[in-house]
Amino acid sequence: MLSTVLLVDDDSTTNFLNERLLRRLNVSHRILVATNGQLGLEVLAERCGEDSMDCPALVLLDMKMPVMNGFEFLEEFMQLPLRQQHPIVIVLLTSTQLEQDLGQYQHLPIAECLTKPLTQEKVSHLLSRYFSDGHPLN
Amino acid sequence: MHHCIQLLLRLGLVLPLGRTQGGSSTRPLADQVKEFFSGLLDPKGFPARWHCGQWTDFHGWLYIVSDLLIWSAYFAIPFLLLRFISQRRDVPFNRLFWLFGLFIFACGATHLLDALIFWLPLYRLNGLLLLVTAVASWGTVWALAGVLPQALLLKTPADLERIVKDRTTELAAANQQLQEVAAQLRHRNAEFSTLTNAMPQLAWMAETDGQISWYNQQWYDYTGLSFADLGGINWQQHIHPDDFAATAAAWQHALATGEPLTTLRNRWKRAANGEYRWHLVRAVPLHDEATGAIRLWVGTNTDIHAQQVQQQELERVNADLNTFVYTASHDLKTPIHNIEALLEELREELAPVPVPADVATLLTLMRGAVDRFKGTIGQLTEVAKLQHLSEAPTTAVDLAALVEEVRQDLRPLFAATGGQLHLDVAACPRLVFAEKNLRSVVHNLLSNALKYRHPDRVPAVWLRTYPASADGSRSAVLEVEDNGLGLALGPAEERKLFGLFERLHDHVEGSGLGLFMVKKIVENAGGRIEVSSRLGQGTVFRLHLPAPRPALQEEG
Numbered sequence: 001m002l003s004t005v006l007l008v009d010d011d012s013t014t015n016f017l018n019e020r021l022l023r024r025l026n027v028s029h030r031i032l033v034a035t036n037g038q039l040g041l042e043v044l045a046e047r048c049g050e051d052s053m054d055c056p057a058l059v060l061l062d063m064k065m066p067v068m069n070g071f072e073f074l075e076e077f078m079q080l081p082l083r084q085q086h087p088i089v090i091v092l093l094t095s096t097q098l099e100q101d102l103g104q105y106q107h108l109p110i111a112e113c114l115t116k117p118l119t120q121e122k123v124s125h126l127l128s129r130y131f132s133d134g135h136p137l138n
Numbered sequence: 139m140h141h142c143i144q145l146l147l148r149l150g151l152v153l154p155l156g157r158t159q160g161g162s163s164t165r166p167l168a169d170q171v172k173e174f175f176s177g178l179l180d181p182k183g184f185p186a187r188w189h190c191g192q193w194t195d196f197h198g199w200l201y202i203v204s205d206l207l208i209w210s211a212y213f214a215i216p217f218l219l220l221r222f223i224s225q226r227r228d229v230p231f232n233r234l235f236w237l238f239g240l241f242i243f244a245c246g247a248t249h250l251l252d253a254l255i256f257w258l259p260l261y262r263l264n265g266l267l268l269l270v271t272a273v274a275s276w277g278t279v280w281a282l283a284g285v286l287p288q289a290l291l292l293k294t295p296a297d298l299e300r301i302v303k304d305r306t307t308e309l310a311a312a313n314q315q316l317q318e319v320a321a322q323l324r325h326r327n328a329e330f331s332t333l334t335n336a337m338p339q340l341a342w343m344a345e346t347d348g349q350i351s352w353y354n355q356q357w358y359d360y361t362g363l364s365f366a367d368l369g370g371i372n373w374q375q376h377i378h379p380d381d382f383a384a385t386a387a388a389w390q391h392a393l394a395t396g397e398p399l400t401t402l403r404n405r406w407k408r409a410a411n412g413e414y415r416w417h418l419v420r421a422v423p424l425h426d427e428a429t430g431a432i433r434l435w436v437g438t439n440t441d442i443h444a445q446q447v448q449q450q451e452l453e454r455v456n457a458d459l460n461t462f463v464y465t466a467s468h469d470l471k472t473p474i475h476n477i478e479a480l481l482e483e484l485r486e487e488l489a490p491v492p493v494p495a496d497v498a499t500l501l502t503l504m505r506g507a508v509d510r511f512k513g514t515i516g517q518l519t520e521v522a523k524l525q526h527l528s529e530a531p532t533t534a535v536d537l538a539a540l541v542e543e544v545r546q547d548l549r550p551l552f553a554a555t556g557g558q559l560h561l562d563v564a565a566c567p568r569l570v571f572a573e574k575n576l577r578s579v580v581h582n583l584l585s586n587a588l589k590y591r592h593p594d595r596v597p598a599v600w601l602r603t604y605p606a607s608a609d610g611s612r613s614a615v616l617e618v619e620d621n622g623l624g625l626a627l628g629p630a631e632e633r634k635l636f637g638l639f640e641r642l643h644d645h646v647e648g649s650g651l652g653l654f655m656v657k658k659i660v661e662n663a664g665g666r667i668e669v670s671s672r673l674g675q676g677t678v679f680r681l682h683l684p685a686p687r688p689a690l691q692e693e694g
Contacts, residue, residue, distance in 0.1 A: 011476070020483065
């Protein structure tokens, strides 16, 4: 089981459903929610300090959000020093395949792009591919 | 002269002609000739004529005066002839005149000597002179006989006069004709000017080096300039700066290759209000009839401003619509997925609790509605994608391989229906098209042919390609024929057949998107689609695919 998962999405229903799904699947101890990129970064800054234990291991990131979108979030995230101490798996969730086809993500620190909606299969796939016993694979 | 010959004969001085009279005739001929020439100017052996015969004064002087008159006349004639031919350079048979002069002169000389002989009997000299005269006379005869045929051909003054008259008539007729031609030319010119000035286009002509040599009145009205201002290279100042480079390139290309300009569009400044208006520029080369080389370029600029602006507006609206469709389908996805997931959560929440039967029915109906919603959103996304598809690169696609791939995709449908596919692409085994789009087209047409099969028959589908040779271009036809249900197609049905989300049958599952997509793809690629169908017999779809576009385009 992961310690913490961060959901970054402006749609509260999506967050509600994803949180419910993750809880049902017992993915993590804690689930944090941020409704735009800016708030997501704040969560990371707050929780991923030197001695913090509840820094998110997995971030599920939406692309289209007000204030700061997923793209801008990733650009900012790359500038953060905390990245070295806390390997964080970031997964982009997009509404259509076309968005992914348009590219632009190659140079960004994301593990994968997935098409919404998030399902049990997709979650299982992520856990087995990127984590082992609650810790990131490297 | 006759008298003296008689005398000479009597004296036995003439060469013997069978006569033996006189002592000298018996001597050898060589001696006689020698004696003749040595005593040529010697009168010895002959009496003066006054002393031989019974001359009365009258008779003798008649003789002498007549001889002298003849001599003087015969002497004068050659001089007159000489004068004539020296002044009339154009006289033919010039040498004959000389010969005739010599003959007359020699004749005159014999008469002079004939007179002299009355006192000085130079019979030997006279003999020689007679010989000279004889030779000159026969020479003249011979020469005359030689030139006679030519002389007969000489035109008489009457002939010449008639000829001149005829020529004059001909000349007058030719002149008349020339005047008529000139008048015709003037009329043509007037018609040309009227026509070119009446047409709404800006018309022009250019030399083979691209220099403009003529503009119609509309140019002057449009630009407010004179020919001097417009002539030469100054047209550049009236074209929109953004269109200059493409126009110059297209024009240079046309000049270099001789290919006409047909699709060049650019903006020209109207002097009246300073606005740039869109024009369609066309130019065709005029070839020399004899050499085939380009002699001249004739061009027109047609004002298409309204259409162009409208088209740009349409393109913008179309692009906006596409964006809207895409955005709508995108933005609707998240809520419908959420509704679906919430519905699922609700079903699970309700599972352990006994609920009225109606609730389960309602949930099922909601589930169905959500599925249809999702389907529609998916189709909208497909439609939005068409915009991107039309920009896909084209390649030479191997049809047999592509059809085989589609057949594999449709294997369940082929298996379920027992459908037969007959492929005939030998005439046109490759089509230049975006492969993904062509697969989509073939997929849709084949699956339709099987889906709308006739209940009484095993479905058979024929897929053929052949060159559309009728128009001589390199375009091709892709044809898909089936023996299915068929349709009674009026114009309204045909419109519906290709319409978005339109469905003519309701017994088979379908989205109403397939044929719309096929039509869109074909039309986006510059082609067109035709359908012919007979109710209960089958349907043929014919796709006219355009020839591959050449690398260089006039519109940049």
